[in-house]
Amino acid sequence: MKKFLVLLLALALTLTFVGCTSTDNSDPSAPAGEVSTSLEGRYVGYSWQGESKGETLEDASQYIETILELDEKGIIKDAKMRFFVKKDGYWTTRQSGNAFVDVDFSVEPTFAVPGDDYKAGDSMFTIYTADMMSFYAVAVDNNGVAAFAIVDPITRYQYEMKFTTDFDFETAVGELTIGSGMSVPTIRTSGSGMVKPSEWDSLADKTIFNISPWSHVVNDVGVLAGITNESTAKELLEALGVEFDGNKPQPKSVEYGYFGLGGWTGNFSAIEESLIGQDATQLTSLVDWTNARYAGAINDKNQFGVDVQSGATRTVQNSIDGISGATVRISREATSYQRALVNAGIIDEADVIIGRF
Incomplete structure (x- = not known):
């Protein structure tokens, strides 16, 4: 009988311990049976010169870094974009x-x-x-x-x-x-x-x-x-x-x-400002790649500007109205942004369009 009581006590303690230490990441406001995963956090993405030719980020002499801070629903609370270049063996930003x-x-x-x-x-x-x-x-x-x-x-x-x-x-x-x-x-x-x-x-x-x-x-x-x-x-x-x-x-x-x-300061600041408040789960690129002039320049490796069909363009740029706030060409910046979304789990690497440096 004592052994039975000891076993019951041990089982009760085990259940109590499990109940106290388990975590529930679901949104309590979500409907019953539906689990909502928070996107809150900071996510970083990169694009770099030479990627379309097989060069790695570690070997690149130029790269763009995008840092996104998202809330739990994927709204962009803050955005930073920096263009790094190596000059005379030292790294600086454009x-x-x-x-x-x-x-x-x-x-x-x-x-x-x-x-x-x-x-x-x-x-x-x-x-x-x-x-x-x-x-x-x-x-x-x-x-x-x-x-x-x-x-x-x-x-x-x-x-x-x-x-x-x-x-x-x-x-x-x-x-x-x-x-x-x-x-x-x-x-x-x-x-x-x-x-x-x-x-x-x-x-x-x-x-x-x-x-x-x-x-x-x-x-x-x-x-x-x-x-x-x-x-x-x-x-x-x-x-x-x-x-x-x-x-x-x-x-x-x-x-x-x-x-x-x-x-570059003004253009990248304009991109950052255009992103704040946007829903990253909906804004999956800085560029509308369905535009026929752009789509015709994307090859089967998702590389933009390498193999260009007639009527397409190698450059994503709008110096009058801007694209995502910028007047410079922006396909490489779009790649960096998408990589941050990959890091956040919003899109897959297969969805990333590799822009032209």
Whole structure:
């Protein structure tokens, strides 16, 4: 009898222990018999250069990281996106915004030799930074000589203007053309420009505001918003922070920044802001891949932009309305976002479209 009572007591203690330590992750508000799993947590995803060629993340020299913070229902509470690049053996981000800029006013800027035999011209500016997208710099020396550099988003060349002490700053920006010698393309900052000039004569009558219909990104928003070819050179420099006493610009230490949305910082911030409050279980990509122009560029390995059908495009970009807030091309960012959703268990790796770096 005692043995029987001991066994009953042991069984009771075991049941009590199990009842106290078991966990129930179901939503108490869910209907009876239905279990709801919380999505609350932080999830990270990556895309990287060379992935479509078999390169691993560990060996990549560029990658994009997306960090999503979700609530229990999958609503995005916070989003972070960073573009990492390796420069001279060190990792930094494209959107760091840090730069070293120096100006030598004694230099007369000269034209770069474009095309296959590219050769840089003489530049007034020495610039060290992680990325030159949307970059500009301006300075005025003690004699009133002004120097301005801007990276054109269409050709990806750095254009320089040197305004001497006898320059008439009431001159219209439309007269500061490449052919006039006032807008001098000195350095090619990237080989991936939309327009890849082989000579400069075909762009002789162009300024930084009309090299292409897509040049609107220079002055739609940001520091140069409202400045056009009809503006004066004085208004252009004033928009960049230069002060004038009559027709003479006042001395100014070199200052740099990013026009338009604000370079990579502005574009990635716009993506992050567009994501907050979205339902990640519904927003399974930054890009609508059902769009025929995009769908025709996805191969049987789910790689975008590698094998492109007629009528399709290699680029996912909308510089006017933006895609997920950004005006830059965005397929690689979309991959990183989707990988965060894979980490959250919302989609499978088989659903991920590998964007073009």
